[in-house]
Amino acid sequence: MKRHLISAADLTRDDAVLILDTAEEMARVADRPIKKLPALRGRTVVNLFFEDSTRTRISFEAAEKRLSADVINFAAKGSSVSKGESLKDTAQTLEAMGVDAVVIRHGASGAPYRLATSGWIDAAVVNAGDGTHQHPTQSLLDAFTLRRRLVGRDAGLGRDLAGRRVTIVGDILHSRVARSNVDLLHTLGAEVTLVAPPTLLPVGVGNWPCEVSYDLDAALPKSDAVMMLRVQRERMNAAFFPTEREYARRYGLDGDRMAKMPEHAIVMHPGPMVRGMEITAEVADSARCTAVEQVAGGVHTRMAVLYLLLGGNEPAVSHARTEETK
Amino acid sequence: MDTDVSDAARPVLEGPDIARVLTRMAHEIVERAKGADGVVLLGIPTRGVFLADRLAAKLAGITGRRIPVGSLDITMYRDDLRLRPARALARTDIPADGIDGRLVVLVDDVLFSGRTIRAALDALNDIGRPRAVQLAVLVDRGHRELPIRADYVGKNLPTSLRETVRVQLEEEDGRDAVLLGERRETGAPAAEDRRPEPARTGER
Structure with a gap:
């Protein structure tokens, strides 16, 4: 090759x-x-x-x-x-x-x-x-941001992400970002948990090198980083969840949910963000959100x-x- | 792959010699730069950086002032970049006050073809405009391919092209020495070319 x-x-x-x-x-x-x-x-x-x-x-x-x-x-x-x-x-x-x-x-x-x-x-x-x-380059830049924030800019040189816990939340089904990140973060030694409604998980996700959960609140306290994904309406030709409001309530990240994350944990978003859907403005504008750094x-x-x-x-x-x- | 070189290689300078040589070079820098005012030392990775650190410590001892020291990676400025696999980059670390209007002293272990120094001059060009640029090397082994010379030389070492010169430093190799050896003929150069940082290992 x-x-x-x-x-x-x-x-x-x-x-x-x-x-x-x-x-x-x-x-x-x-x-x-x-x-x-x-x-x-x-x-x-x-x-x-x-x-x-x-x-x-x-x-x-x-x-x-x-x-x-x-x-x-x-x-x-x-x-x-x-x-x-x-x-x-x-x-x-x-x-x-x-x-x-x-x-x-x-x-x-x-x-x-x-x-x-x-x-x-x-x-x-x-x-x-x-x-x-x-x-792939999106997952590399996510790993770059993760390593900088969780391991350190200079301390991270030559090191991988062994033992870091990353939770990826949202539209896994349509997301190439999620697929690339699961592959790369697994290669780098991180533990990945996918959180999504059952309808937004692809067939065969059980064979991916990661955990799968439907419960965001349970996953947050044990995450070093939470990566929110955009719901890709342009790829949706069926009803994957009843209403946007219900999705935002169950799988969106707001200030109360962010407070459940460990002190050092960061919020990531590959962009473009849909404020009010998967992420609230309060979280998107907080110092813990690395979207711009990414x-x-x-x-x-x-x-x-x-x-x-x-x-x-x-x-x-x-x-x-x-x-x-x- | 280095072991057979070391076995056959003859030490030209040993630890105490290198310390004395660096002390003399530090005094020469102070003398020529009239007190080392505005001097910035930039080491070329890997071993040039350690030599620059040592020179800076000696200059500080002589002048009583802290001398800014940094490193300058030249990988992407090399003229043989396209002839070998892409190489890992080393650290470029420019002192906070920059190099504009300063007297930059480039520091490297071995001066050979001069191509590394040409690349370093190009790299400097993208970083700022020094008042002047000078070159300090631990060993000058001759065989220049470009019109480049050193301002401060630790030791002039006339060599044939069949010989190799290797600098070992405590920080990287566990001991201080300059070794003169014979270049091995069969198949060895190809293997050397595939090392991650071929010309930056001190073997020239």
Whole structure:
């Protein structure tokens, strides 16, 4: 396998720790007057976004530019894709233009894998979210924030998240963020508990390396971090819960619930937040909520991923297991 | 993989020699910088950082003032970045007051081709504008490939390209020594290239 990042499950513990350590060094560049590194000078990276995204696309773009790569942005809206072009033809067009890496977001699960393994294209493929499958860089930036807050910025270097308890709450069924986080946090030694209404848990969740619960109040006191997920209405074509109000009462995080968490515990949210639904404004604006920190960490983490995949003549991240995953 | 080098290698400088050499270099810095005013020491990881720390301690002893010391990682500025697998980054740690208008003294263990120092100068460029940049190395083994020279040299060590120079420091290797050895021929270079931080191990 060559230089791709398709799934968080492909990363070994050492790979993940290397990415997090590299991200810490990248973070230090953000404090400098010239926030730029020459590592990807002369390399062309295409951001191929078939699905709407604000923070992920901007975050990737900022990361690419800070590493001095040439950036081409491609949004499916208003492009030849809306005229009916297939992924294959789009890929071959990009290949003909000589791109070195493709950052792809696609509504169909498996599209990045197809792109990476089809032979249509020679470039490195980085998955920026595919359907309800994976969003590996999101899980890396979540792990980055977790390690910073729970272990420490300098103390965390070289360390994983062994023994930390992370509770992921909400729409697990449609969430690629949850899937990636379960894979990566398990690799890093953390204990993950998923909390959701039964209708929002996927089939086969019992085989995932995590605990599953329907009771948020019971999970909160034993969590070092609680990750709230957005209810993805755009992917819902059935009634998964009776009313939004009932969902918010049972699975939303408000001030009273936050008070049940341990003193040191943090509240995470991958964004975009729907205030009043899964999280109240009181919690979202509190010092314990790391949503904004996660965005900052996203740029550093993506810089680390791009540098480690593209910086040398071969990637520093091993991919021993990619072949077996789907 | 280092053991056979060490076995065959001959120590050129030992612990007490290195201490004396660093003391002399510290005095030279004070002399040339007229009291070490505005001096900032930046070590190049890995061993340059330890040498910079030691020089800073000696300078503080001589001048009675604290000398700012930091580290400068040059990995992403290397001209052979694309020739090898992507490498783990080391720490860049610039003293709080920055380097603008200061006299930056780069500190490294071995000066060889000069390419590391060229990369360091590029890296400095992105961090600030020093008044001047000088270079202090523990060992100058010759064979420069760029027009670069050191301002403070611990020991000039004329070598052939067949030889290797390794610096060992207490902080990293458990003892202080400069070792001169023979480069092994068969297959060894490939193995060396695949080490995580090939040229930063002190073997040049």
